[in-house]
Amino acid sequence: MDLEQFAALRTPEGSAALDAAARVAGGDPLTAAAALRSAGVPAGLAAAALTQAELRRRAAGKFGPAAAGMFFTRAGLEQATRAVVARRRAERLRAAGVGTLADLGCGLGADALAAARAGIRVYGVEADPLTAAMAAANAEAAGLADLFTVECGDATAFDVTRVDGVFCDPARRRAGTGRRIFDPNAYSPPWDFVTGLAERVPHTVVKVAPGLDHALIPAGAEAEWVSVDGDLVEAALWCGALAEVPRRATLLREKEGAVTGAAARVMQLTGTGDAAAPVGRPRRFLFDPDPAVVRAHLVAELARDLDATLADPSIAYLYGDEARPTPFARCLEITDVLPFSLKRLRALLRERRVGRVEILKRGSALEPEKLRRDLKLAGDQAASLVLTRVAGAPTVLICRPLPA
16 A cells, blocks of 8 residues: 555545455455445555555454454554553553653554553654554544654654653664664664663663563563463563663463453563573473563562472473462463473373374474374374473473363
8 A cells, every 4th residue: 555545545435345345355356346346446455455454454453342443554564563552551640740742763653652642742754654543544444643743754763852751663674675673773763772762761661572581671671471361472671760670571361351241351570681590300290481571681680489499490391289270371280291202102092092182392303283193193092292301301291271
């Protein structure tokens, strides 16, 4: 899509095309296109409307019902912050006293909209003209155009003395190709500019990739990893007055809120990120930590809370004598600990009539789907297999999950 096509979608004819596209989206794309053309929608407008309808359908998982009135690009939607994460970030900024915020590299406006809903005046800067136009349209659709305005330009040229807070989500994909950028110095804006914001603005937050190397975390910054319903979705650096602890793992339970109608449940584990958990033998229960806990290097803090140990100092599975309830890890009961042997494992599962297995792994080079085929399972029972190492030796644990 280009700016001309987007402008066409903003006309009354475009709105009608979007409504028609929403009614036929999700099925066969050729049938949908034919339906719009038969209704008199020009081919170019029909294609743009159908693209938006499909993107809005996909965006519902991130933005909920609000997605139905928003505009998206494919790359922008993929990189946009989930609404539940953006909302929590906005609440934390507001609680810290941030009243004006610069969103440098605002994209489609996911974070800026959340901040505006929290009562923060947001100035968005976006380099791509189409994305900037869509962000402004999204602000208008949300009724927040008085609190969130967008300018198309260079984020590094924005006068940050105008605001008391900055949020920056540097582009981590190459324009045109969409390929991931792994070198922070190649981000846009570049890493040295991004990390230098903390020296210029008292409240600075930087969204980063979950795989960020801990060595790149600026001194004095709080590094937070966030998971939603068990999926690791992002990391953020909280700088200046916003830094409260060295490391934080935040777990959001959005599905629970959707069921009860309440806000997403928030659980947090904090620590230094450099503590070491004790090492011992496997015990009766295995704890599989949430990925946010693992990436935040807070396994030792969780081990302390669970009175648990590692079986290998480099693998983030914890073992305990009691099935202590925790939101920060899944618990399984271990029935067998075996040195890995395909022949022995296959015989044992056949003996127990195991026909369905869940395969988890850490520290193993085995491919779960290939192992599943090689096991030649048959039976009416189920089990969980954990492929790991114990004291450096390849090991398989046969387990049964416990209720959450």
